[in-house]
Amino acid sequence: MDATLGNPGYDVRHYDLDLRFDPDGRVLDAVVTLSATMTADLDTVNVDLIGFDVEDVAVDGEDAAFARTERDITVRPRQLLVAGQEFSLAVRYRGTPQPFSSASGFPAPIGWRVSASGTEYVVSGADGARSWFPANDHPSDKASFTFRIKVPEPLTVAANGVLVDTVATAGGTTWTWEMGDPMAPYLATVVIGDYVIVDDVEATAIAGVPVRNMLPRDFEETSDPVWRESLARQGEMIAFLTERFGPYPFDAYGIAAVPGAPGGGLETQTLSILGTLLEGVVFHELAHQWFGNHVSVARWQDIWLGEGFATYATWLWQEHRGEATVSDLAAFEHDQQRALKLPPPADPPPSHLFNRSVYGRGALTLHALRLQIGDDAFSRTLRAWVDRYGGGGASTQDFVALAEEISASDLTSLFEAWLYADTMPDLPAGN
Numbered sequence: 001m002d003a004t005l006g007n008p009g010y011d012v013r014h015y016d017l018d019l020r021f022d023p024d025g026r027v028l029d030a031v032v033t034l035s036a037t038m039t040a041d042l043d044t045v046n047v048d049l050i051g052f053d054v055e056d057v058a059v060d061g062e063d064a065a066f067a068r069t070e071r072d073i074t075v076r077p078r079q080l081l082v083a084g085q086e087f088s089l090a091v092r093y094r095g096t097p098q099p100f101s102s103a104s105g106f107p108a109p110i111g112w113r114v115s116a117s118g119t120e121y122v123v124s125g126a127d128g129a130r131s132w133f134p135a136n137d138h139p140s141d142k143a144s145f146t147f148r149i150k151v152p153e154p155l156t157v158a159a160n161g162v163l164v165d166t167v168a169t170a171g172g173t174t175w176t177w178e179m180g181d182p183m184a185p186y187l188a189t190v191v192i193g194d195y196v197i198v199d200d201v202e203a204t205a206i207a208g209v210p211v212r213n214m215l216p217r218d219f220e221e222t223s224d225p226v227w228r229e230s231l232a233r234q235g236e237m238i239a240f241l242t243e244r245f246g247p248y249p250f251d252a253y254g255i256a257a258v259p260g261a262p263g264g265g266l267e268t269q270t271l272s273i274l275g276t277l278l279e280g281v282v283f284h285e286l287a288h289q290w291f292g293n294h295v296s297v298a299r300w301q302d303i304w305l306g307e308g309f310a311t312y313a314t315w316l317w318q319e320h321r322g323e324a325t326v327s328d329l330a331a332f333e334h335d336q337q338r339a340l341k342l343p344p345p346a347d348p349p350p351s352h353l354f355n356r357s358v359y360g361r362g363a364l365t366l367h368a369l370r371l372q373i374g375d376d377a378f379s380r381t382l383r384a385w386v387d388r389y390g391g392g393g394a395s396t397q398d399f400v401a402l403a404e405e406i407s408a409s410d411l412t413s414l415f416e417a418w419l420y421a422d423t424m425p426d427l428p429a430g431n
Helices: 201-207 225-231 234-245 279-287 304-320 326-340 356-373 375-389 396-407 412-420
Strands: 010-022 027-038 045-048 053-059 065-068 072-076 086-095 111-114 120-123 143-151 156-159 162-169 172-183 190-193 195-199 212-216 255-257 272-274
Touching: 045 086, 053 065, 053 072, 143 156, 143 190, 156 172, 156 195, 201 234, 225 279, 234 279, 234 304, 234 375, 272 279, 279 304, 304 326, 304 356, 304 396, 326 356, 356 375, 356 396, 356 412, 375 396, 396 412
Parallel strands: 010 143, 212 255, 255 272
Antiparallel strands: 010 027, 027 086, 045 072, 053 086, 065 072, 111 120, 120 190, 143 172, 156 190, 162 172, 195 212
16 A cells, blocks of 8 residues: 555545546546645645546635646645645546556456446545545545536436436436545445436335445346345345444445446445345445444554454354354354464555455454453444444554453453464354
């Protein structure tokens, strides 16, 4: 990962993305406005953006001088920006969005991609937001978003949040989506294609939150029946997670089915992108809405707080479904981790952020914690984690402190052994 990503000198409150996309020429014309608050006195502001031709930049509506590097834009406002000052930064740019290989070790190119069937979709994690819109591209800087995306008929557009408007004109249709809750830039996405947005009335009734899915127009006729069965359980899944970890944290949920999307699934906030609709993948990405999205990581090295938690939640679901006990799943994963000899999950190599340790050994850390402090304290710890840090970000140290607070225990040795030691310990007795 590029350690220079993000700028701590300002905090973005809102992104307004006004995009026009021509799928034939694959050209994006865009004006993106960041509304932000300064956290330091600066005479220049850097915003992350790679690719594209930047046509002009304005600060508070006034043209500003700017310079490009391969990774960002350096903007020089006409006046010094001081700590506490609110300002807007608008960038007009044009070009063809290009996927790229992330330094995080993500197993496929990230950014704005096109599937084999012609679906345009965005993989922003981990550091791909900067490849399609100017951003303070760090998980700790969360903001609300407005997406206005104009495309030719008959294409459909989905993005994070709630669809609030569609306006058809001679040049196409503009789709407006609002993500009102704070969201890290790497969770932002857009999906464009020959799709329909389907309201799942039954899932909505069970979950108590609107569930809408973006599906290929021929999904019912051509998709695997197993996929349709998995999708039909989303309401039950949301209810299960709500019972254990607290209310679903956003205004709506659903998936965008993009066959062939890398990694099988991506936890893009309120609209998970799924390359496969196998039940475990559907559930894992849904669990991320609580762990990773609502409670984001303070820094990328804390990624186990998302992946390990979503993995453990999936084990709970599998036990609920009668597929296997959590103890059996933990024992199997423990054997796998020992054989793989991966680095400990709390300090993954920057070039291998998504190695299996952050998933499997991260989940095993939670299982070891549960066995040591007991089911009641463990359950209260996870619910308090969501309640206390939801809407923001948190670190491994924050989680350790919370677990010690709830359990009234010194857990230093447990977390040192499971999160940081090169040699993974044995599972505690009683597993």
